[in-house]
Amino acid sequence: DQQVKQNSPSLSVQEGRISILNCDYTNSMFDYFLWYKKYPAEGPTFLISISSIKDKNEDGRFTVFLNKSAKHLSLHIVPSQPGDSAVYFCAASAGQVEYGNKLVFGAGTILRVKS
Amino acid sequence: DVKVTQSSRYLVKRTGEKVFLECVQDMDHENMFWYRQDPGLGLRLIYFSYDVKMKEKGDIPEGYSVSREKKERFSLILESASTNQTSMYLCASSILGPGGSEAFFGQGTRLTVV
Numbered sequence: 001d002q003q004v005k006q007n008s009p010s011l012s013v014q015e016g017r018i019s020i021l022n023c024d025y026t027n028s029m030f031d032y033f034l035w036y037k038k039y040p041a042e043g044p045t046f047l048i049s050i051s052s053i054k055d056k057n058e059d060g061r062f063t064v065f066l067n068k069s070a071k072h073l074s075l076h077i078v079p080s081q082p083g084d085s086a087v088y089f090c091a092a093s094a095g096q097v098e099y100g101n102k103l104v105f106g107a108g109t110i111l112r113v114k115s
Numbered sequence: 116d117v118k119v120t121q122s123s124r125y126l127v128k129r130t131g132e133k134v135f136l137e138c139v140q141d142m143d144h145e146n147m148f149w150y151r152q153d154p155g156l157g158l159r160l161i162y163f164s165y166d167v168k169m170k171e172k173g174d175i176p177e178g179y180s181v182s183r184e185k186k187e188r189f190s191l192i193l194e195s196a197s198t199n200q201t202s203m204y205l206c207a208s209s210i211l212g213p214g215g216s217e218a219f220f221g222q223g224t225r226l227t228v229v
Binding site for chain 1: 119124157158205220222
């Protein structure tokens with residue numbers, strides 16, 4: 001039973017356009033959400049996060065939107081660049097200390113930005 | 116610069132061997148995690164630990180065990196390696212606290228069991 005779902009295995013976008021990556025979750029205990037980027041043969045690197053008390057968080061070209069009622073979040077990359085081509089993972093955790101801040105990941109979306 | 120270091124980038128082991136994957140972090144983080152990454156399945160949590168000598172099973176603990184004798188070190192043990200444990204293994208660490216926090220990952224160990 002996947003608690004974090006990324007339903008699009010891949011996405012192809014033209015350089016300069018917007019990339020939108022989507023993520024859905026089922027566990028209502030999740031209250032902290034993160035996006036990671038991963039290049040082949042490297043570990044994932046943290047991109048951006050959002051707490052459940054917010055509905056938007058922006059960092060440069062990256063914006064994450066959270067819709068708690070729909071249990072949905074999305075990552076927007078504007079403008080997309082060829083160097084953004086990577087696998088993007090959505091992750092969620094329950095912030096309560098007794099859960100150990102365990103991170104649950106989705107299956108990932110491969111983003112290809114064409115120049 | 117924060118660092119999570121995994122002892123090997125690539126490993127090839129034989130079926131039935133006992134395999135140790137080592138991970139060290141220098142950030143004084145309480146949490147440490149072991150994930151495996153497989154195509155189409157994302158990162159699946161094997162085990163995690165939120166304190167020395169403490170461990171919790173993740174989603175796929177079967178065939179694995181862990182050891183955390185010191186805060187900075189978290190070892191993953193494959194008791195008897197099998198071909199279905201061929202995968203990319205990723206170690207991560209994070210601080211423990213209310214509200215959640217980002218995890219920092221090592222570079223990964225590509226394990227092949229033949």
